[in-house]
Amino acid sequence: MENFDLHDYLKARKAMIDQALEHVLPLPEGPSDKVVEAMRYSLAAGGKRVRPILLMAACEAVGGSTSSVMPAACALECVHTYSLIHDDLPAMDNDDLRRGKPTCHKVFGEAVAILAGDGLLTFAFELLAHPDMKNALDPSTLLDVVYVFADAAGINGMVGGQTADIIFEGKTTDAQTLSFIHSKKTGALIRASVEMGAMLGNGRQEQVKNLKKYGTALGLAFQVVDDILDVVGDEQKIGKPVGSDEKNQKATYPALFGLEQARKKAVQLKDEALAALADFGPEAEPLRAIAAYVVERDR
Amino acid sequence: MENFDLHDYLKARKAMIDQALEHVLPLPEGPSDKVVEAMRYSLAAGGKRVRPILLMAACEAVGGSTSSVMPAACALECVHTYSLIHDDLPAMDNDDLRRGKPTCHKVFGEAVAILAGDGLLTFAFELLAHPDMKNALDPSTLLDVVYVFADAAGINGMVGGQTADIIFEGKTTDAQTLSFIHSKKTGALIRASVEMGAMLGNGRQEQVKNLKKYGTALGLAFQVVDDILDVVGDEQKIGKPVGSDEKNQKATYPALFGLEQARKKAVQLKDEALAALADFGPEAEPLRAIAAYVVERDR
Numbered sequence: 074m075e076n077f078d079l080h081d082y083l084k085a086r087k088a089m090i091d092q093a094l095e096h097v098l099p100l101p102e103g104p105s106d107k108v109v110e111a112m113r114y115s116l117a118a119g120g121k122r123v124r125p126i127l128l129m130a131a132c133e134a135v136g137g138s139t140s141s142v143m144p145a146a147c148a149l150e151c152v153h154t155y156s157l158i159h160d161d162l163p164a165m166d167n168d169d170l171r172r173g174k175p176t177c178h179k180v181f182g183e184a185v186a187i188l189a190g191d192g193l194l195t196f197a198f199e200l201l202a203h204p205d206m207k208n209a210l211d212p213s214t215l216l217d218v219v220y221v222f223a224d225a226a227g228i229n230g231m232v233g234g235q236t237a238d239i240i241f242e243g244k245t246t247d248a249q250t251l252s253f254i255h256s257k258k259t260g261a262l263i264r265a266s267v268e269m270g271a272m273l274g275n276g277r278q279e280q281v282k283n284l285k286k287y288g289t290a291l292g293l294a295f296q297v298v299d300d301i302l303d304v305v306g307d308e309q310k311i312g313k314p315v316g317s318d319e320k321n322q323k324a325t326y327p328a329l330f331g332l333e334q335a336r337k338k339a340v341q342l343k344d345e346a347l348a349a350l351a352d353f354g355p356e357a358e359p360l361r362a363i364a365a366y367v368v369e370r371d372r
Numbered sequence: 373m374e375n376f377d378l379h380d381y382l383k384a385r386k387a388m389i390d391q392a393l394e395h396v397l398p399l400p401e402g403p404s405d406k407v408v409e410a411m412r413y414s415l416a417a418g419g420k421r422v423r424p425i426l427l428m429a430a431c432e433a434v435g436g437s438t439s440s441v442m443p444a445a446c447a448l449e450c451v452h453t454y455s456l457i458h459d460d461l462p463a464m465d466n467d468d469l470r471r472g473k474p475t476c477h478k479v480f481g482e483a484v485a486i487l488a489g490d491g492l493l494t495f496a497f498e499l500l501a502h503p504d505m506k507n508a509l510d511p512s513t514l515l516d517v518v519y520v521f522a523d524a525a526g527i528n529g530m531v532g533g534q535t536a537d538i539i540f541e542g543k544t545t546d547a548q549t550l551s552f553i554h555s556k557k558t559g560a561l562i563r564a565s566v567e568m569g570a571m572l573g574n575g576r577q578e579q580v581k582n583l584k585k586y587g588t589a590l591g592l593a594f595q596v597v598d599d600i601l602d603v604v605g606d607e608q609k610i611g612k613p614v615g616s617d618e619k620n621q622k623a624t625y626p627a628l629f630g631l632e633q634a635r636k637k638a639v640q641l642k643d644e645a646l647a648a649l650a651d652f653g654p655e656a657e658p659l660r661a662i663a664a665y666v667v668e669r670d671r
Binding site for chain 2: 099103104105107108109112155159162164165182183184185187188190191192194195196198199201202203204206207212213215216217219220222223224226227228232233234235236237239240241250253254257
């Protein structure tokens with residue numbers, strides 16, 4: 074792992090995942106073709122594929138093989154994409170553009186966009202529980218993975234965080250509520266990506282626990298940096314308008330503590346993430362590099 | 373099973389399921405309490421609990437015990453309820469009332485209603501994959517059940533059927549498209565309820581196959597009778613305005629083939645359902661009575 078080049082690594086992994094995602098859904102046909110078209114549209118609309126990459130990297134960090142975990146990696150991207158489709162709806166953030174392209178409801182209409190989100194969320198569980206998965210992975214572990222996944226995506230995780238984000242929009246928010254929103258809205262699924270990878274790679278209990286710690290710190294760091302970029306970022310680079318949090322009176326770290334404190338917090342979280350990897354060898358190098366990248370990125 | 377009284381049976385089972393549903397979700401608290409409140413509101417809003425009752429009855433038909441399948445029964449009602457919440461949204465059917473009560477988005481707003489649906493769908497998988505489930509049931513079977521469930525709820529089932537229903541609203545529909553919509557929109561989840569019950573009760577392969585046939589016929593019969601009741605039903609009894617299908621130019625059996633043919637079709641489907649139970653003894657009596665009830669009901 075000397076001369077490890079994160080840029081090349083991320084590029085190669087993203088290409089692998091993009092290709093897998095292209096083939097994961099059936100082709101649109103029959104009377105319900107529109108919903109599959111919409112799901113494919115949003116799934117193909119790009120993104121860094123952070124969650125699938127983390128799942129694969131965590132699997133390798135415990136010595137597991139990534140050959141059989143691609144459907145699980147795709148499941149994470151399906152759930153992430155569904156959350157973006159529903160977040161963009163007029164009743165939620167009402168966004169017309171996502172990564173520079175028209176949002177799902179702009180292209181397919183609101184009804185089909187709601188159903189495309191529902192379809193992607195449901196499809197994620199189809200992928201994880203597909204009979205083929207049992208050929209390579211232990212059914213009991215797979216069932217635990219389904220649970221971790223659902224828990225992180227649902228009311229204890231993403232759905233809970235998104236609800237709080239909407240309820241507290243425009244209201245005064247304290248540090249505790251902000252931490253609730255951040256750790257759940259984005260943090261839970263990122264943490265679950267790492268945890269699921271460690272479980273699917275048959276990591277020992279102690280390893281899974283440490284990687285869960287890593288994922289928790291990383292997930293929070295990711296969101297803090299997102300907030301910072303919304304203030305100081307380059308619109309061209311991040312692919313969406315900056316200043317939207319302030320406009321929508323969203324609770325953010327920079328808004329509550331100022332930019333300097335937010336930056337300190339991000340570095341502190343990176344250090345926490347790295348500390349959780351102390352017992353791992355060079356096979357965790359990608360995870361270490363990702364932690365540094367997440368905090369230093371400008372997009 | 374002599375003197376089997378379906379009315380008492382359904383009443384007792386519904387009471388059991390209502391009670392379980394009351395305790396299945398956490399209490400609303402913290403910054404995301406609104407979404408849990410909305411989920412609880414819609415879950416408690418009543419309904420016949422057809423799907424959970426079918427799961428339990430199918431489990432018993434193969435000689436299984438229902439003591440450990442209640443979470444799976446609740447999972448079915450969570451998914452059914454999520455589908456109603458999303459179907460009622462302004463972008464979909466735009467309904468203000470459901471079972472005589474204001475719909476979820478009318479009470480909690482559109483954003484929270486979308487999230488409540490997402491939360492219920494996700495929670496269903498949490499229930500099925502909960503670590504406690506593995507104490508009583510085989511993990512490999514549970515994983516297969518998750519797959520059957522997700523497949524029936526997703527693009528191959530409910531989501532696909534709902535999409536087609538929306539796309540073809542107001543358009544001329546042929547028998548093939550109507551059959552696609554019916555078998556998927558309502559039929560798939562009813563079929564899955566029976567199939568999941570048979571699997572969780574450790575039914576033999578042949579038994580599961582026959583119960584799947586029963587569930588497929590029953591699911592279609594259920595929808596055909598729903599369509600008939602929308603034409604000739606008593607508003608007071610069915611708890612929603614009649615004539616809404618015609619108003620919304622929905623594809624239905626009575627619209628395409630006339631009332632008499634639709635009634636014949638329902639009876640034919642009931643006979644198919646009963647024929648699939650030929651190899652079962654008195655332990656399948658509730659399923660037989662349910663098939664008759666579904667076709668003869670007036671609400």
